[in-house]
Amino acid sequence: MESFVKDTLKDHNLRSTSCREDILDTFLSKEVALSHGDIENYLGERFDRVTIYRTLKTFLEKGIIHKVLDDEGVRYALCKDHCSEHDHHHDHIHFKCIQCGQTNCLANVHIPAVQLPDGYRANELNLLIQGRCPACN
Amino acid sequence: MESFVKDTLKDHNLRSTSCREDILDTFLSKEVALSHGDIENYLGERFDRVTIYRTLKTFLEKGIIHKVLDDEGVRYALCKDHCSEHDHHHDHIHFKCIQCGQTNCLANVHIPAVQLPDGYRANELNLLIQGRCPACN
DNA sequence: TATCTTCTGCAACAATGTTGCATTATTAAT
DNA sequence: ATTAATAATGCAACATTGTTGCAGAAGATA
Numbered sequence A, B: 001m002e003s004f005v006k007d008t009l010k011d012h013n014l015r016s017t018s019c020r021e022d023i024l025d026t027f028l029s030k031e032v033a034l035s036h037g038d039i040e041n042y043l044g045e046r047f048d049r050v051t052i053y054r055t056l057k058t059f060l061e062k063g064i065i066h067k068v069l070d071d072e073g074v075r076y077a078l079c080k081d082h083c084s085e086h087d088h089h090h091d092h093i094h095f096k097c098i099q100c101g102q103t104n105c106l107a108n109v110h111i112p113a114v115q116l117p118d119g120y121r122a123n124e125l126n127l128l129i130q131g132r133c134p135a136c137n
Numbered sequence C: 001t002a003t004c005t006t007c008t009g010c011a012a013c014a015a016t017g018t019t020g021c022a023t024t025a026t027t028a029a030t
Numbered sequence D: 001a002t003t004a005a006t007a008a009t010g011c012a013a014c015a016t017t018g019t020t021g022c023a024g025a026a027g028a029t030a
Helices: A002-009 A018-029 A035-041 A049-062 B004-011 B020-028 B036-043 B047-063
Strands: A064-071 A073-078 A090-098 A101-105 A121-132 B065-070 B073-076 B091-098 B102-104 B119-134
Touching: A002 A018, A018 A035, A018 A049, A018 A073, A035 A049, A035 A073, A049 A064, A049 A073, A064 A090, A064 A101, A064 A121, A064 B065, A073 A101, B004 B020, B004 B036, B020 B036, B020 B047, B020 B073, B036 B047, B036 B073, B047 B065, B047 B073, B065 B091, B065 B102, B065 B119
Parallel strands: A090 A121, B091 B119
Antiparallel strands: A064 A073, A090 A101, A121 B119, B065 B073, B091 B102
């Protein structure tokens, strides 16, 4: 669907603007997690730094993207499984290649149950695996 | 041992300076992961911001502390199990309480094996669990 | 097309992290 | 105890990353 981007925005009650469309397009075309800086580079000077920050923040709040963290900082990736504002599922597993540096979501892998000490209650799991990706092995 | 701090520094071929000793002391007295800002607050104006950054960097390289990441940023925690520069074990599991905001290492919990897709090879696992800690339940 | 609302760009600022260099402190050897 | 070699610190300057307020521009709706 060529209108995926517009539909996604509409579904989340966001106005279609070129900045939002371009950022969503970028996430779709690159399959890896992107930092604010990456996006700035891909989009050139078309949009203000602040606008990109605000767009990312909005997408985060709406559950369109999620944060991906590693030693080098913060990145963002699409929530492929259509998390909504209310029904956001909170298990994320990411793989970062120490060779090529790319980070992506491992959608088909699920995190095994973890046995927590007494009194702890878990809401959200976030697993980062670092190693070598198939392309770099 | 009152000399734990000095011994730790000596073991890692680091000179004993008041900044390093105070930072190590701080990590020992607080049981939770600390950010650069936290440390700055605890130590007051005694040391330059830059020195604290450099000390943390040195401790990281020597394996005295490790990074702890969550949505809010970067923190550091002691490597209790005496990781060395060479024999650094790379599975970290951290718990962040969404109520009180404190983050700590769950030393006794281990991460179950994860079944990775073909071609991926894992070196290091990093699991962040967010939820409520015993004190906030 | 008019109107209401939201988004954007700009400027300014805050927080976080880095680098170079001169000075000071630590360590090991005399 | 002094000294010489080395390493750590403080300062200044800078780079990156992220935030806020506000006026003007653009999107959605009727």
